[in-house]
Amino acid sequence: MLTNNLGYPRIGSKRELKKASEQYWSGKSTYKNLVQVGKNIRKENWLLQKNSGIDLIPSNDFSFYDQVLDMSLMLGAIPKRYKELAEELKNPLDLYFAMARGYQRNGYDVTAMEMTKWFDTNYHYIVPEFYENQDFKLFSTKVIDEFYEAKQLGIITKPVLIGPVSYLLLGKEREKGFEKIQLINKILPVYLEIIEKLNDLGVEWIQFEEPFLALDLSKEEKEAFKEVYLKLKSSFPKIKIMVTTYFEAVVNNISLISNDLLVDALHIDLVRCPEQLEEVLEKVSSRIHLSLGVIDGRNIWKNEYQKSLNYITKAVEYRTKDTIMIAPSCSLLHSPCDLDLESSNTNISSEIKGWMSFAKQKLSEVVTLKQLFLCKEGDPILVALEENIKIHIEKKQSKQIHNPEVKERIHAINENNTVRKNSFTFRKKEQSKELKLPLFPTTTIGSFPQTKEVRGWRYQFKKGDISAEYYNELISEEIKKTIRWQEEVGLDVLVHGEFERNDMVEYFGEQLDGFAFTKFGWVQSYGSRCVKPPVIYGSVSRPNKMTIDWTTYAQSLTTKLVKGMLTGPVTILQWSFVRNDQPRSITCKEIALAIRDEVKDLEENGIKIIQIDEPALREGLPLQQKDWAGYLAWAIEAFRISSSVVSNSTQIHTHMCYSEFNDILDHIALMDADVITIECSRSQMELLDAFADFEYPNDIGPGVYDIHAPRIPNADEIIELINKAQQYVPEEQLWINPDCGLKTRGWQETKKALEAMVSAALQLRESVLETTE
CATH class of the missing domain: 3.20.20.210 (TIM Barrel)
Incomplete structure (x- = not known):
């Protein structure tokens, strides 16, 4: 009987990799230092597992950004737009980061590869790009190098590779007229070359990640599985092949x-x-x-x-x-x-x-x-x-787990708690009178840059080094500056910037009963982005108001509309470590009731637009289609519980990002949010293709620039994306916004990007006026 581990966290116990990566990207550290930090983490992980008594210890589970991107680089699956840049950059790691983050300097302006959720987790992977006549070759020897590195420590590891079939199924065709699975015979020789080199080094086990074996497969995909593993085993009969699902x-x-x-x-x-x-x-x-x-x-x-x-x-x-x-x-x-x-x-x-x-x-x-x-x-x-x-x-x-009052509220939920007073068509007329927004209204998703200073204030306040009064003064001033800048640039619907918030889930969890918080419970979300999920251990309830003070303060500073910003129940559930002693659907409804109370208080305090973010709604979808209906029923109900308490003239927004929404658009429509904002920029509005077949009834803001990369778009680029969107969505339904919050960006790039976005909106309005005159 063997003990087997599939993979270990690669960020370092105190996020050493995050810090080293960001230092390198900003030019404050060297390539040599970054590589050494990675080496230190790998060594620590291998020795820990060996000393713990694990028999099959993985290698190549470490990554500087993402394991799927690692595989793309290994196979030479580098998008065509990077060809010239690849010749310019000093080392493959810089090319690797450019593929993940985009590259905009030294005369180059190359967009990042698309990013989406890893199955139903909050981890994001970089989506491989495929072309019909694509060639593959061994470009990176990372898996071989790391096996040898561990062997030098006296540890024969089990190299981890994303399996050939799953790798193709994780990607997207960038040309029409072919199916990505047809590339299986082109990538298989590169896998064989990799395994040959591992074999020469004395590998015993190889772990192939094939999570798609647990999903619905087509006939062609099943044939590919048979062909691949027949070829691998016949070529290397002495190597033990493990497939993981x-x-x-x-x-x-x-x-x-x-x-x-x-x-x-x-x-x-x-x-x-x-x-x-x-x-x-x-x-x-x-x-x-x-x-x-x-x-x-x-x-x-x-x-x-x-x-x-x-x-x-x-x-x-x-x-x-x-x-x-x-x-x-x-x-x-x-x-x-x-x-x-x-x-x-x-x-x-x-x-x-x-x-x-x-x-x-x-x-x-x-x-x-x-x-x-x-x-x-x-x-x-x-x-x-x-x-x-x-x-x-x-x-x-x-006694810490169960709250009878919360259970009573759950049992009392009925249909009246889950529907708005009138249809969207009626509500839109009421909101148009009340809000008086222009065509192509502009807004952001919520957060503005959390600078080193802002994070420092919060850290000092939590440590007790500064008083609550002084901390509040600092945050108030930051909100005021942000409101003034948004007014100056010409945004239509403003936000307060969320400077008091550490994380969009953690912030709410800290104010809800039934939650606990770790100090070092970090997990990787994407690249250097790490999150520290709250721990839901018991019944969830809202003892006090959570966002009213800062939101109403921001609204008092301007005559423009300020959105109230909340995180939705499904996202709080998905992005937390959830109690495992009751159905997730019940916990989600408990959170929904807490958010509903906050929505009601925001409206009563004069906030006319309230955004309830649900970026994790699609992420929570079961992997097999037969199970979708049950999940979507309670997930949509939870959102509607949280949002349906307001009057017709109060506009409810929601936001979703980095998932494939096309297959559940009818259910997203059932959420009945007045406005939905979604990520579309990395996929060049590809997500909107579904609107050709599905007439989305409410307003929509397809994100017009990618905030997860430092690249700054120009106005013409944004106009082109909106023109694409207008092929599917009428102009009177379109909003213009980034594809996600701006928390992780710097102020300089944020200002330039939003100035370009507002300029694009103004030009679009002018073009409509010219057309109608």
Whole structure:
């Protein structure tokens, strides 16, 4: 019986990689320093896993930005627009960052590659771009270099590669007339070349990430799987091939896996889909080793050993224990690094902390489960099982978890709580009279740059180094400057800038009951962007108003409209570590009621436009289409609970970004937000293609520039994007806005970009006037 780990966090326990990357990008540090930081993190991770007792330790799970982008560079899948730039840049890492972030200097102006969500997580990956006659070649030897690097430390690792089929399915065709899966025979030789080099270095196991094996597959895709793994195994019969799946059950493709997939091991996610175990055991050939994903790789709760041991016992009934591996459900990329760092955190009670487990602790859980399964009566390790059982009993009985008043409110929800008073058509007339907005109204998504100074004030305030009065004075002045600048540039609907907010979810969680907060519970969202998800451990409620003071203060500074800015219930749920002792739908409704109370208070305090962001709505969609209806029903209901309390003349906005929305547009329409803003710039308005078939009933703001890259658009570029949007959406329904909040950008680039955006809107209005005269 082996212990197996699929991947480990690469940001460093104190976000060392984030800091080193941003220093390098800003020119404040060297390439040599950045490379050394990466090397230090890899070494620390490998030695930690070895010392913890993990048998199969991954390599190439480290990344300077994104593992899918790593694979694109490895395969030479570099978009055509980077060809000239690739010859100019000093090293492949600079090209790599340019592909992720765009490049706009030294006479070059190259857009970044598209970014979207990694399945139903809050991690974002860089989308590969494919062309019909595309050639692939070995461009980067990263996976080979890192295997050798670990070998020098005395560790024979298990290299991790995104499998050939899943890699293609993660990408997009940039030309019409071909299917990306047709490229399988072009990329396979590069994979074979990589494996040949690994074989020469003495590799034993290779892990191929094939999460699409848990999704619905076409006939062509199934054939590609068969062809790929036949070729890999026949070419390298001595190398052990492991295929990993996660986030869903593999039962839809179980015949393919058992009969046609020449692999040595299969990993399945028993946290997300425990019901698949029996069918896998019955139908998957016993020649295939099974890696049982029994430790939750996406949440922070301690494993329930007895439940996991039951799964392991069940598996051993069907096959010998030497064909069973014990593992986390997925890569620990989605977990914080180390609970030990929270020892001084007084914001979490010792009781709640005792229920938790981060990546480092999950390694120990994997090893302990192996020891418990193999131990004999009287073995000292059995104490660990007794303690674990006791912890879970105490958790279920804890008074911190359940609030009877919240449960009563949930039971009292009815249809009247989930619908606006009138239809959008009626509401739009009322809002037009009340708000008096021009054609192509301009706004931003909410946040403005959080400078080093702003973050410093918040840090000093939390430490107690400055008083609440002085902190509030600083924030007030920053809001005032931001309002004045927005007035000067000519934006139509203003925001207060969110300078008092650390994170769009954490800020609200800190003010809601049922939430706890870590100090070092960081996980990677994309690139150097890390988030520290709140921990929802109990019933959620709003004890006090959360945003009223700063929003009404901002509105008092201007005669223009200021949006109230809230995070929606589904996003708060998705971007938190959620309690696992009740359905997620119930927790989501609890959050929705808390947001509803805030919406009502904002309206009563004179705020006429309220934005309830739901960027995670699509992210939460189950991976198999048969499960969509159930999720969408409660997710849409939660949004409507939060938003339907207002009058007809109050305009409700929502925002969504970095997901594929085309397949659920009808459900997005059912949210009945007056205005939706969505990300469209990286895909060059590709998301709007769906509007050719679906007539979206309400107003929409397709994001006109990409805020996740430092590149600054010009007015002509924005006009071109809006003209594309007008092919699908009538001009009277269009808003003009960035595709996301501006928190991570600098003021200089933000001002230039928004000036270009407002200029574009003015030119568009003038062109309409000229046409009508």
